[in-house]
Amino acid sequence: MFEKYLSKTTKSMALYEHAKRVLPAGVSYGIRYFEPYPFYAAKAKGSKLYDVDGNEYVDFWLGHTALILGHSPPTVIKAVKEQLENGTHYGTSHELEIALAEQIQKMVPNAEMTRFTNSGTEANMYATRLARAYTSRSKIAKFEGGWHGGYDALHIGVKHPFNIPESAGLTAGATQDTILLPFNDLEGAKKRLKNKEIASIIIEPVLGAGGGVPAEKEFLKGLREFCDEKGILLIFDEVITGFRLASGGAQQYYDVNADITVFGKILGGGFPVGAFCGRKEIMERLDTRIYERPNYTFHGGTFTANPITMTAGLATLKILEDGRLINKLNKLGQKIRTQLREIFEANGVDVQATGAASLFNIQFTKEEVKDANAVFGADRKKLVDYHLALISNGIFFLPTHTGTLSTKHSKEDIEKLFTETEKYAKLH
Ligand SMILES: Cc1ncc(COP(=O)(O)O)c(C=O)c1O
Known part of the structure; x- marks a missing residue:
């Protein structure tokens, strides 16, 4: 199964042997390793991504979904080059x-x-702390299959089975105040929260690492009402x-308001970033002019x-602001989800297409996929196999992870995805 990949990536193989000596598993983030x-x-x-052997890949991973304008968009690069001359890091306030x-x-x-x-x-960590400070409550809730980064209190219930700790080194104390809720199941969530005082419920409006499963609108609306009530x-x-x-993100897409919103990825325009935002009365807890210890909430960081990042983010958001490009991508996303499903079905392979807007993936299962249980219940081995087949033929998905569109994907790129998927489906 690896034959073609092995023959095309001899320099990568040598680099991997080298990398393993200085980087655990030869990578800088565990999920970037694949067989x-x-x-x-x-x-x-x-x-496009190009590897050290000169292979070209149509990139649907796009730097962990961050690069909605594709790699190195000229407008962003130009703005960043200008800023580089004016200083890379001030450590002071700036415009x-x-x-x-x-x-x-x-x-x-x-x-x-x-x-x-x-x-x-970091943004999720500080948002959680802020919610705890604002409500004077300790317990928090998150959903099964939800991935919010490696912060201890949110690092539970990501992968199936949800009761196994996600990482060694997480103390009981760090996770005991986190309640795990069933995704897309309002009554189930309410039941688990019965008689509990909690500070916050954090949700990915579309489960990312959890398989690209969108929240149902009624579920999110019900969750909003429940939070208001409690x-x-x-x-x-x-x-x-x-x-x-949408240009206003999931809140606009679903027409449901959050109290605190956490951003990352696209906001950085290709550079490292995170942000947490909210209503003034909540965010003011971070204001040292208004609140003193022990009532003020800390946030900070050297960089x-x-x-x-601010320059790249600003240039990126300005391009996305009117929603035109995003709408176009969303339509293309819909087409891809439909067509991938049809290709497999035409070849007698049971699949469900997951994702929303410009996010898409395939789950090899007959069952409807409404939560991460269904994603992990699908044939994951086959998904890895499918993605590896695509990689060997010049299409990059990080195996099992959701595909993403950028404004730079061409008709030919998408056609290539369909053609290679068809070849795969015919053989399986
Ligand atoms: C929904 C979601 N939240 C939080 C994070 C963590 O962000 P970072 O990797 O920038 O720490 C990720 C990263 O993949 C994510 O997908």
């Missing part, structure tokens, strides 16, 4: 951070105030959905709001 070894990228442009916070507010009206971080993980802060983790589902 027999990952290829090592040499450059990227538009919709660009104000401009980006205002741009977020313009696109996501609920985001009255923002604080920047360097990753989605004084719970609803946190939307829009690290993937932000500026992708927060660094001018390179």
Whole structure:
């Protein structure tokens, strides 16, 4: 099964042998490893990734879904080059951070105030802390299959079976206040929260790592009402959905408001970023002029709001602001989900297409996929096999992960996906 890949990636194989000596598993993030070894990228442009052996890949992984404008979009690169000459990191306040916070507010009206971080993980950590501080409650809730980064309190119930700890080194104390809820099941969630005082419920409006499963609109609306009723802060983790589902993210797409919104990925325009935003009265807990210890909530970081990221983010959001490109991508996403399903069905393979907007994946199962249980219950081995077959033929998905579209994907790129999928489906 690996024959073609092995013969095309000899330099990557040598690099992998080398990398293993200094990087655990030869990678800098566990999920980037896949069998027999990952290829090592040499450059990227538009919709394409190129590896050290000179192979070209149509990239549907797009830097963990971050690159909605494709690799190195000229407008963003030009702005960043100019900023590089004016300083890479100030460690002081500057105008660009104000401009980006205002741009977020313009696109996501609920985001009255923002604080920047360097990753989605950090942003979720600070958002959780803020919710706890604001409500004076300790317990929090998240959903099965929800991935919010590696912060201890949110690092449970990501992979099936949900009762096995996600990582060694997580103390009981760090996770004992986190309640796990069933996704797309309002009554089930309410039942698990009965008689519990909780600070926040955090949700990915579309499960990303959990298989690209969208929340149902009625479920999200019900969750919003439940949070209002109980004084719970609803946190939307829009690290993937932000500026992708709509210019106003999942809140606009679903017409449901969150109390705190967390962003990452697209917001950085290709550079490291995270942000948490919310209503003024909540965010003011971070204001040292108003609150003192022990009532104020800490947030910070050496590289927060660094001018390179702020520049790239601002240039990116301005391009996305009117929603035109996003709408186009969403239509293409719908077409891809439909066509991939039809290709497999025509070849007698049972699949479900998951995803929403410009996110798409395939699950090899007959059953309807409404939560991460169904995703993990599908044939994961076959999904890896399908993605590896695509990689060997010049189409990159990080195996099992959701595919993503950028404005740089061409008709030919999409046709290639269909053609290679058809070849695979015919043989399986
Ligand atoms: C929905 C979601 N939240 C949070 C994170 C964590 O973000 P980061 O990897 O920037 O820490 C991710 C990353 O994949 C994500 O998909």
